[in-house]
Every structure is written in C-alpha cells, then in structure tokens.
Amino acid sequence: MYSQGLIGAKTETEEDEAFLARFQARIDAEEKIEPNDPMPEGYRRTLVRQIGQHAHSEIVGMLPEGNWITRAPSLKRKAALLAKVQDEGGHGLYLYCAAETLGVSREEMTEELLSGKAKYSSIFNYPTLTWADIGAIGWLVDGAAIMNQIPLCRCSYGPYARAMIRVCKEESFHQRQGYEIMMTLAGGTPEQKELAQDALNRWWWPSLMMFGPHDSASQHGDQSMKWKIKRFTNDELRQKFVDATVPQGEYLGLTFPDPDLKWNEDKQGYDFGAIDWDEFWRVVKGGGSMNRERIAVRRKAWEDGAWVREAALAHADKRRARREASKMAAE
C-alpha cells in the first residue's frame, strides 16, 4: 500500500538532445523500457527513488497493522490480518527486486531507509489506536494506494509495471477486506459504530494527503508524466479517490470529517475542503507522532538481526568450502 507524490527526486538529465529524443520516441510509442535498455540518468534516478519509496512504504507499513495482529478480535480476522501483512512484505520484496534491476542493491536501499535519507509514505507515521483503524487502513489507505497504482501497471518501466500488476490484485483484495471490517463495525453495537466513525475521522485527511501536493506545488510531476512513469496528476487521482470513496462511506452510515464535502453536479464529482498542507509537510519532515518510532523499530530489527545474517553467510561459506574440499579429496 503506497501512494504519494514523489518527494525530493531530481529529474534533470545531462544526455544530449538526440539521445533524449530517441528515448522519448520510445516512450511515446508506448514501448516498455527494460533494465538493459539505454535510459536517461534522470529517468533511472527517478525510478530508483520512486520504487525505493514504494518498497520502503510496504515494509514500514507492516508495523502499524502488525500492531493489531496479537489483539485481533476473532480468529478469522487474525488470520486475514496475518495474511495481509505478509502480502505487504511480499510487495516490498518484489519492489526491491524491481529497483535492483536499476543497479541499486537492497542493502543500499535499506541503509537509506534506516538513515532517514529515503522517504516512505507518510501515512504510516500515524498510529493505529483501535481495531477499527485496521478497517480504515484497508478501506481508505489501500483504496488510495490502488488509485495510484492501477495507472502504474502501465508505467513505462517494464519491471515496475509488471510488479504493480500483482501488487494491485492483492491490494484490491485488502481494500475489500478493510471495507468489510468497517461494514461489520458500522452495523454492530453503538460502541463498534463509534470505533468506525472515530477511525474515519482520523484517517480521512491523511488518506487525501497520500496523493501528494497539489499539482501547482508539485515539482517533478511534469517530467514524470512525460516519461509515462506517472499517468495522472496528484489532483486527478485525489479527485477520483474522493468520488469513489464518499458513496462507500455514506453506505456505511458514517460521516466524513469535512463540512465542505458536497456533490457538485456541474463537475460530476465531489467538492471538498482545504487540505492542511502544514500538517502534511510536518509529517513528511519527521514531525508525525510515529516517525521516529517507525524508523527506530526497523533499525532495531536490522541491528538485532545482524548476527543472524552474518551466521547465514558464514554457514554458506563454510558449506561451500567443505564441498570443495571433499571434491578435491575425491579427485
């Protein structure tokens, strides 16, 4: 689950015009760019950054949901949540593999995440306070991610596009599962309905922020669109999400925490209130309630696991040496 306008990628390139024109012609012809194809350095860098952010988001995203596995309210929900969190780890793995095709190793990307250099989706810097948050994340956060990721299945970079096809299938399953949790809560006891409403209140605005800054404030949208890494602008995707999600919330009998939200007959879409961009930038820059903790937890897992990784390498080396020694003895 991930979606956010790319933060801080440099897209300028230094290749000559003929090279760039040839590359652009391939993009315009809807050809897929594959790992060994010539590509502008800016294209490569943008993709490494974007796929890396996406992979990191999947990995960090395991934490807020993992927070409820041991407290899931029924065995059925526990099993579904375990499967979901495992899927997210799987998405992280194929995305790291897709990024590796661009010449950056998983270790390097991990180091960048742990040092705070690489970003991940800011939504995971919000805490999961109640069980209903698991429903809201599936419904809203995965729903927003799908809006962003469906067009990525047609991304010009082949390995990323192909990874996205599988990811999208699983995400849409997660989204339905999340909505089903919300439906159970909204149709349950008054206390359960209150949990659902409270979760919607807390997750609605951060979900809208997942699409990134307004088009007018987005620095690299144009180049990414031209290279067909992105197919829609942040605001277009955000509007699609609002239009798809509001009727779903109304069906649940819940209210959205936005007094300005209303149907606009002329544009055949919903108008909605102003997003608090100060909050967005505060959380992106490390000021969310969970930023420090999420990274600290990942760093601890990485550091505490160092001896395990070293042992696995040492064992593999020893085994190879033993095999070679026995081969030599036999000769």
Place this chain on the structure above:
Amino acid sequence: MTARAKIDQTALVTILLRLADDHLILGHRLSEWCGHAPMLEEDLAMPNMALDLIGQARSLYQYAAEAEGEGRTEDDLAYLRREREYLNCLMVERENGDFAHTMLRQFYFAAFMQAFWDGALESADETVAAIAGKAVKEVAYHLRHAGEWVVRLGDGTEESRRRMEQAVDALAPYVDELFEADAVSDAVAEAGIAPDPASLRKSFERTVGAVFAEAGLETQAVPYGQTGGRRGLHGEAMGYLLTELQYMQRTYPGAVW
C-alpha cells in the same frame, strides 16, 4: 455424518483443546515477530508459519466446539476461557527470546507435530484425519525451514553458535512435556483417534539428532523437566499473553467482529 470413533466426549474435547491451544499460542508468539525479523525473507516466513498455526488452531477449535455440543464457537474457546483452562504445553508460551530461541522452539514443535500428524492421518475419526491431512504438509515446511536455521546458526559464527547453545539449554526443560501421556491421551490413543504422545519420542529424536549432527549441536538431558501445561498450570508469561489475545473480546463482550 462423518465417522467418529466411540470415546468419552470429554477426552476428545480435551485432546482437541490441548492441540488447538498449542497452535494458537505458538502462532501468537510467532506473529509477535512480524515486522521485527532479522531479514525481509523472515518477515514473510514467520507470519506465514503463524498463519498455518492459526489455521490449524481454528480447525481444531471448531471441531472441539462441535464435539462439546454446548453451542460455543471457535472464538469462545480461543478467547473466552480463563488462564487455568488453557491446555497448551509450556514450550509454546515461552517468550520469544532471540531468533535462535524462536527457531529452535519452532523446530522442536514441528519435529513433534510432524510425527503426531503422520500418526493421525490414519485416525479412526474422520475429522481428525482430515485436519492431519492438511497439517502434515504445512508442518513439513515448518520443519524444513526451522531445521535449516538450526543448522545455519549452529554452524555459522561463534556468536550464533553460542546463542543456539543457549537456546538448547533454555528449552531443554520443556521438551519432555511434549511426550507426556495421561488418562486423556491414553483414551484417545486407545480409540485410534490420535497417536500416543509417548510413542512419538523415537521419531522426534531421529529428526532432532540428524539436524543437530549437521549443526554441530548436542542435545541436553535435564534431571527435572517442567510440566503442568496440559492441566492448565502455566508460566508467568502466559497471563500477559492472554491479556493481549483476549483484549477485544473482554472489552466488548458479545460483539461480533
């Protein structure tokens, strides 16, 4: 109507609960690793195994609820008993410790359960045989996965070896309880429903012996094994585990999730 061997229902329900609790509690412990594993592959493998264990627990609780015939559900059994009513063995409730301790515990449990499910494939009770048929494939993967880690860590570096030896030492008092027999397990074995745990020791020792030989580890005999889980006597960590597990069901009594 599926075939059910003739047996005292209390004994059948008790044996099913013992098994179900083993799987639920170990699945709970394993799932605590989610997002905290030493590498991404293990962040996938551990929840995957936990998911198998929870799935097996569900089948067992569902059958226990049916056999009991008092209208309780799988969730009533999993979430709404008191600590003294949980019948899991002590090994599975132990806190995770480090990765060596977690993997060795998983290996021991899988080595025991592989022999158990193998024996239960021929159960006179069709439901138990069906559960065994599914579980035997899953446990084969757990055994291979955990066994490979026991070898890697035992053979790897000085530190990993030391940690694995510490895990062998820490878990040694909890191995014997797996094979403990009593009137309940005797009755179930006699009716041909499930193997007598005591009879599985040889198979377990063969499995452990082969892996330990490759890992360069030695098993440890302990003069005093710990016991009590099968009668609902648990360690101090169990209450905290249940507090977390039962939190939602206790906070919102009667709600459907």
